[in-house]
Amino acid sequence: MAIKTYNPTTPGRRGMTSQDFDGITAKRPLKSLLAVKNRGSGRNNQGRITTRHKGGGVKRFYRLVDFKLADGVTATVEQIEYDPNRSARIARIKDSNGIYHYILAAQGMKVGQRITVGESAAIETGNRLPLRSVPIGSTVHAIELQVGRGAQMVRSAGNSAQLMGRDNGYAQIRLPSGEVRLVNENCSASLGVVGNEQHQNIKLGKAGRRRLQGVRPTVRGVVMNAADHPHGGGDGGRHGIGGGKNHGSAPKTPWGQKTLGYKTRRRKSTSKFIVRTRHQGKRR
Numbered sequence: 001m002a003i004k005t006y007n008p009t010t011p012g013r014r015g016m017t018s019q020d021f022d023g024i025t026a027k028r029p030l031k032s033l034l035a036v037k038n039r040g041s042g043r044n045n046q047g048r049i050t051t052r053h054k055g056g057g058v059k060r061f062y063r064l065v066d067f068k069l070a071d072g073v074t075a076t077v078e079q080i081e082y083d084p085n086r087s088a089r090i091a092r093i094k095d096s097n098g099i100y101h102y103i104l105a106a107q108g109m110k111v112g113q114r115i116t117v118g119e120s121a122a123i124e125t126g127n128r129l130p131l132r133s134v135p136i137g138s139t140v141h142a143i144e145l146q147v148g149r150g151a152q153m154v155r156s157a158g159n160s161a162q163l164m165g166r167d168n169g170y171a172q173i174r175l176p177s178g179e180v181r182l183v184n185e186n187c188s189a190s191l192g193v194v195g196n197e198q199h200q201n202i203k204l205g206k207a208g209r210r211r212l213q214g215v216r217p218t219v220r221g222v223v224m225n226a227a228d229h230p231h232g233g234g235d236g237g238r239h240g241i242g243g244g245k246n247h248g249s250a251p252k253t254p255w256g257q258k259t260l261g262y263k264t265r266r267r268k269s270t271s272k273f274i275v276r277t278r279h280q281g282k283r284r
Contacts, residue, residue, distance in 0.1 A: 016205025
């Protein structure tokens, strides 16, 4: 995928880039694999804002992506499509029974390619195998966390994980964050890298494109009045927010939640599966 640039005809166009859609082969999605996507716009049933900075955006239909294809499925890639709900491209495949599915399109996937699911599948990009059958050192994506539940990890554009080894019924997976995690070797994963790898290099160029994505403006707390935000006020002009991440005066939201450097991990029962944290991975 290449990045498309624009002539600087307006200030918003200057520096703006967008995706190149040359790799997309279908102009319209398959109606049987669409679902209505309701937009809450960050409001509750009383119409009050419960999630800030959400609202507006273009209308979208949700594509029903199949993250848990059954073993033994053999299918052919018929189209590569755009999905407005995710950064990756999706592939429309047709199995031997004539049933259509949407899957994540791997890098290099082409129309006419054969996709196989199962332990006996060939070691080729796009095929889906249990981790016990994947060669050590291979690059994988769309990884299951629980057997039969469907892919949950490594699903965004340009991402991939690496199978580091296997031991005692578990596979060691190095995730894009640098974290090394144990995953049941009976869980399945797709071979290769998720496509649309240039997604992260796109420059929106103007605020209106962010509004089309459903993101409303964000106002910094330090420019507000003291009555409106804990960071607001100050007669001396500009000031910092102060405090440390573990200090009692750490910066907080108007509702008392810490905003910088607080721990978000809650499921301590799964900590035993983490061999190396993502923080250790960044120090390598």
